[in-house]
Amino acid sequence: MSGFDAIDALLAEAGEKEPLPSAEERRTLRESLGLSRAQVARALGVNPSTVGGWESGRDPAGETRTKYAYFLESARTKLEPPPSPAEPAGEPGAAPAPEPESAVAPRPCVLCGGPATDEIEGFPQHLDPDECVGAPVPQPQSRSSSKQQPSPEPEAPAKPANPTKSARPAKSARPVKSAKSVKPQEDAPGTELIARSVKEALAKHGGDIEAATAALVRRAIPDAMELLDECRRGGRYDIIAHPWIPDILRKASAKGSDQIWEARPKWARPQLPPGRHEVTALDINGAYLSALKTHLPIGQLEHSTGFGHDRRRAGVHLITPPDWEHEEYLPNPLGNRDEPGPLWVTEPTLRLLLRLSGPKYGLCEAPEIHESFTSGATENLLEKFRSALRDARETAIAEGDEVTVEYVKAMYAKFVSTMGESNYNRELYRPDWMHLIRSQAFANLWMKAHRAHEQGLSVVRVMGTDELHVTGDWRRVFDEGRGVFEVKVKDVYGVGRDPEETDDTAEETDDLLAHDVPAHEVTDDA
Known part of the structure; x- marks a missing residue:
């Protein structure tokens, strides 16, 4: 401000x-x-x-x-009901409303859409799961109109103006288990919104692809927020735009940074086996798009101390990290950190360290947790938003629609980068989410490096969110393509030397590994 x-x-x-x-x-x-x-x-x-x-x-x-x-x-x-004390609206003989506030119609259950009778932490819902089944009751809300199913029992023609406790037996809604069957219809509005924006931009610029793309990229942030709002219709949780945040998440100065360490990798293998090696630089597609699926704190962060970790919560943690003894073939999960001692890390970084310290991997000791700022969390808070962007991207790639590809890329990349202290997005202020999503992208890249190592490839470089350099037959480990779960080749180069090479040639090829290979920090998510 x-x-x-x-x-x-x-x-x-x-x-x-x-x-x-x-x-x-x-x-x-x-x-x-x-x-x-x-x-x-x-x-x-x-x-x-x-x-x-x-x-x-x-x-x-x-x-x-x-x-x-x-x-x-x-x-x-x-x-407010019309003043007619002689005969209140509703069935004859019905009990009068005990309180004036009951004139407001019951709110829909966040799980099934039917009229809710109870409320938990501000969310109307049925406490008994059995009450979330049966024929749906028509609702006046426009947000649920696309989800309603025809009722086989239309015996309630109208709701009383003053609902009372006597109206409780009317609870009915569609079963929760039917959510999978309607998921494509729920996702459709988001993809339609993207397609409509692209169509309008092309029409406005007379079919000029470059001009339309530039215009769409410029408006990517407000369009992403509009898409988020569309995808959050009927969601179980409201996204709090500006909750209180602790000082560790505030920038020390306008050009400074806060105290959160995101664990961005920037690692090169110290030494390869003797001989000449062909290195393939792989580009990880949609790194930030995939990272939108991470454990995000729903509400305001709360402070706690102690060494335990509650997997039902998420946030940032002050830890003393474990020693890492595998630098010769795998990067440190904490990235390049010079200062020893405790540091504030995000939920994805902590979960990665805890995972690597477990019996399945046994690569390090467990980190020591000193204090945390966390809130109740869910991994699916942005799932509809992510799915709409992913589906639009996949369709555009299949159809050769590069305008939509660039537009979608700008939407998710700028959405992540501006949810902190940014003048470009005043609607969503969640620097904790920004750090968590970025760290999830780094953690995802680290796990791909580990997978390559486990499958017999030599990991040569790991950079940023989306760059993995390996030697060996990488196609037996990763699928090639432009899909979110695929990788594409960015570069191929050689390092090392054959026995017959001269010393001058050896120095030249060795320098490739140390200096000449470009370090693309962010490509797909820029």
Whole structure:
């Protein structure tokens, strides 16, 4: 935030603030009117994810707060039942509503979409899994309209204006197990959004591929946020845009860095066996795209001390790393670190070290954990977002559509790089997520290097997120192609010498390994 922005924010906060209902009621009011976040966001001139942040506890400021308060108060008024004390709406003889707030319709269960009767940590849901089965009850929410199935028992023509405890037997929804069968329809809106953006850009620039690609890359960040919001419809968790973060995740200066070590590898094998070797530089496709599947903390980070690790939580950890005694053929999982002693690492780095210290690998001792900042976590928080980008990329590659390929690449790469302290993305401020996703990409690359080593290849270099140099028949270990789970050849070069080579030639080829091979830090994710 610039100095002028800070002054504006201060003056806006100095006046008397418009009262706002609780975060829970904000979401209830919107959903009871059948409005999506995108609709509310358009009316208020903000991003849909900003509305999501307000419904998770963050408050707007200034004129936006005034407009949002007006919307909520108007929504509350619109939902109030008409004053007819003689005969309340609903079935004859029904008990009157015990509390005024019950005029708001029940919120849909985050698991099945039916009317929820209970709430856990702000999420409406059925406590009993058996209640999440049966015929679906039609809901006014637009976000669930694409997921509803026809009901074989349409015996409830209308909901009472004042639902009471007597309405509880009406719980019904489609089974949770049917989620797999509807997954393609859930993913479709995301891929359609990408295809529509590409089509519009090409039309606007008269079919000029370079101009359309450049325009799409420039708007990759807001488009990625729009796609994220679309993919989060009906999700179990709201993404909190600006939670409190500890000082270790704050930059020490504008051009400085925070205290988190991402374990980026930059390693070259000290020595190869005698002889001449052909080295293949492999490019790992979609490194950041694959890394979106990682354990991300859902809510605000909480501090803890001790040596245990709870796999149900994720965050950052202060550890004393173990010694690494395999530098001659495998890089240190911590990357190139010169300073000894404890350091703050991310969840993927810690899990990699714990995995390598286990009985299956036995490559090091377990790290010593001193303290942590963690929250309850899930590995699938960004799964629909990742799947939409992956599917669009795979389709574009199959069809030779390089415009979409470059557009998708810019979306996921810039999404990751701007979710920290960035002026280009003010909607999502999660530097912890940024570090975790990057570290997951590094951990994924390290495991590919280990796989190559285990399969008899010699690992020569490991660089950044996507560069692996090996000798040997790599095609029996990795599939070649442009898919997310495939690799492609970036370069082929020789190192070492045959016995008949002269000393001058030997020096020349040895220098290839030490100096002449370009170190492509990031290619597919740039």
